């Protein structure tokens with residue numbers, strides 16, 4: 399088994415050595431590797447495991463032991479045209495990603511420092527991981543990383559959602575200590591291997607889920623919805639919202655824009671097209687009530703809410719969704735909080751957490767390609783940018799919160815135990 403895994407994690411590099419090699423920057427073990435790379439007219443290197451390197455051969459029978467520390471980054475010669483923090487030069491023009499930093503036979507950290515990579519020949523990325531699998535992964539993460547993360551993103555290394563997985567994303571609640579949002583107080587951190595920091599864990603069955611969504615949606619499940627009983631667990635269903643503070647009325651977890659609402663008579667109502675579960679992945683920001691539950695705006699800042707009693711889908715035409723309900727009632731939000739009797743949010747928006755950190759784990763049964771690692775890294779950089787990004791269609795976390803909160807993923811190596 400170990401041999402199979404080791405073979406899977408082999409990396410092959412072909413170097414053109416007409417470029418001058420600089421002296422190695424680190425200790426003797428690196429120097430051994432460096433000199434091997436520079437002495438011949440092109441040499442292929444296979445890594446057999448953490449401590450061995452094989453030169454110029456196609457199998458792993460003749461590995462030369464080197465004194466590399468398990469947690470030491472793979473480090474190569476500096477050249478003059480590649481960004482040497484993340485790349486080495488391959489051939490005369492191409493920059494190639496450095497191999498990830500190895501932490502164990504299964505776990506490594508991508509050189510770009512925004513994601514970890516988990517490779518296990520037995521991992522089936524075509525099916526949804528079970529609760530037990532998620533706990534195994536998180537426990538494994540904490541074997542090598544400090545307990546510094548609010549959230550864990552588990553991303554199966556797929557280009558599309560496999561047929562056997564019936565969701566875009568799923569949220570595993572780990573801990574809640576916030577009062578006034580309708581959630582119970584609970585702490586399951588020890589089951590996940592966290593010492594008390596972790597709040598929630600998410601699985602996304604394909605890589606693009608980080609960029610396209612539902613990353614914003616699943617993150618929001620850390621806070622919502624347990625406030626309003628909507629007839630659809632965790633989501634807004636046929637609840638309507640006015641946008642006072644936020645740039646959007648429709649919610650990340652469903653609901654309609656109340657400014658488009660119409661009473662059609664005879665217990666029939668309509669609003670501009672919307673989804674009871676979701677409204678388009680990361681293509682919309684959080685609405686007022688969502689920002690309130692996240693602790694990012696105050697009670698008095700939230701726009702009015704329309705509550706539907708026993709809503710049922712009726713029909714859809716000309717961009718409008720028609721539904722029936724026993725009643726649809728407009729509430730001022732502070733009055734609704736009074737009515738629900740959940741009390742003030744504690745901590746308030748003044749004292750709440752505004753900065754979060756996520757660890758992203760790309761998981762699969764084979765080593766991800768350079769392109770796959772770069773793709774996830776690009777998504778993570780964009781989603782966690784502490785500013786507006788250049789793309790207008792999808793919102794990153796900063797944009798979705800109106801700049802009120804940030805999510806960090808960078809410098810992952812600095813959190814290694």
Ligand SMILES: [Zn+2]
Pocket residue numbers: 615619632633651675
């Ligand atoms: Zn959801």
